[in-house]
Amino acid sequence: MVQVPWCKSGGASREAPMKHDTYDLLGRIAVAGKLKDAEPHLVAMSVHEFTPQSVLAIVYREGRRPEIGFRWIPDDHLRKTFDTYYCEVGHLLDPFAQRARSEQGASAFRLAEIAPDRFEASDYFANYFQSTGMVDELGALRRLTPRSVVHFSIGRNAGYPKFTARDVRRFKQLHVAFMPKLAELMVAKQADGDEPQRTPDLVEIFSRLRTDEGQALSHREAQVAALITQGHSSRSIAYNLEISVHTVKVHRRNLYRKLEISAQNELFGLIIDAL
Numbered sequence: 001m002v003q004v005p006w007c008k009s010g011g012a013s014r015e016a017p018m019k020h021d022t023y024d025l026l027g028r029i030a031v032a033g034k035l036k037d038a039e040p041h042l043v044a045m046s047v048h049e050f051t052p053q054s055v056l057a058i059v060y061r062e063g064r065r066p067e068i069g070f071r072w073i074p075d076d077h078l079r080k081t082f083d084t085y086y087c088e089v090g091h092l093l094d095p096f097a098q099r100a101r102s103e104q105g106a107s108a109f110r111l112a113e114i115a116p117d118r119f120e121a122s123d124y125f126a127n128y129f130q131s132t133g134m135v136d137e138l139g140a141l142r143r144l145t146p147r148s149v150v151h152f153s154i155g156r157n158a159g160y161p162k163f164t165a166r167d168v169r170r171f172k173q174l175h176v177a178f179m180p181k182l183a184e185l186m187v188a189k190q191a192d193g194d195e196p197q198r199t200p201d202l203v204e205i206f207s208r209l210r211t212d213e214g215q216a217l218s219h220r221e222a223q224v225a226a227l228i229t230q231g232h233s234s235r236s237i238a239y240n241l242e243i244s245v246h247t248v249k250v251h252r253r254n255l256y257r258k259l260e261i262s263a264q265n266e267l268f269g270l271i272i273d274a275l
Contacts (some may be wrong), residue, residue: 028183029045029178035070042055042152043180046268058151060091060149066087068085078132081132081133085128085131089238092202093114096109103143108138110138117233118233120184122264123264125231132157134157137157138153139152152179156247183240206221206270217255228267234249
């Protein structure tokens with residue numbers, strides 16, 4: 001049986017991708033029999049069109065750790081950072097992983113289009129996202145099953161320009177051509193592999209926390225804590241939970257008191273400790 005790599009290398013992580021015309025590469029992707037056959041062409045197409053510093057294919061499955069179909073990250077340090085942290089913590093706060101929960105069909109976005117309004121002020125951004133070197137990301141999502149979604153990501157790192165409006169438009173055009181095949185190959189790969197390890201979501205993590213006196217957060221307080229950690233402002237939390245900003249502030253004050261903390265960064269620390 002082929003073993004599915006949960007957060008492990010999926011192949012061409014260092015080799016320079018081959019050069020071909022985009023439409024030739026799309027044709028090669030379309031006839032690929034397995035993910036390992038399509039991978040070099042997906043990477044080559046991405047490099048040819050967008051000159052990224054990372055190319056990833058990931059499956060998010062409800063209640064499970066992400067399945068890394070493949071990841072092309074030539075920089076050794078950045079690859080190790082991804083391998084070490086993404087499946088432990090990163091996916092819990094990744095805007096694309098959060099978006100995948102509500103994905104109904106297929107879509108593509110620039111990171112800034114879906115990130116919380118205070119994403120760049122979040123501790124996830126400061127402690128994980130920046131350590132990967134990434135400064136911009138284009139991502140496509142496609143639902144595989146009622147409980148799983150495939151995500152294709154290309155990233156730009158520090159020292160390189162962010163994606164242009166032309167890049168964003170082009171990516172949104174091209175994802176329609178290659179994502180159906182990627183989804184097909186990822187479904188086949190899942191069928192050949194083991195079930196990934198179960199992992200709690202942020203709300204569950206915060207719901208499990210206990211004070212020294214055994215006091216727990218309410219479900220609503222855990223929801224607010226999760227959204228704060230992801231980088232949502234009080235107004236954004238109110239919108240997502242369909243409650244007033246005043247109610248959000250009351251929940252924030254109560255959960256800080258229960259957890260005996262005084263700042264947002266301490267919430268991130270509690271997640272790390274819990275994991």
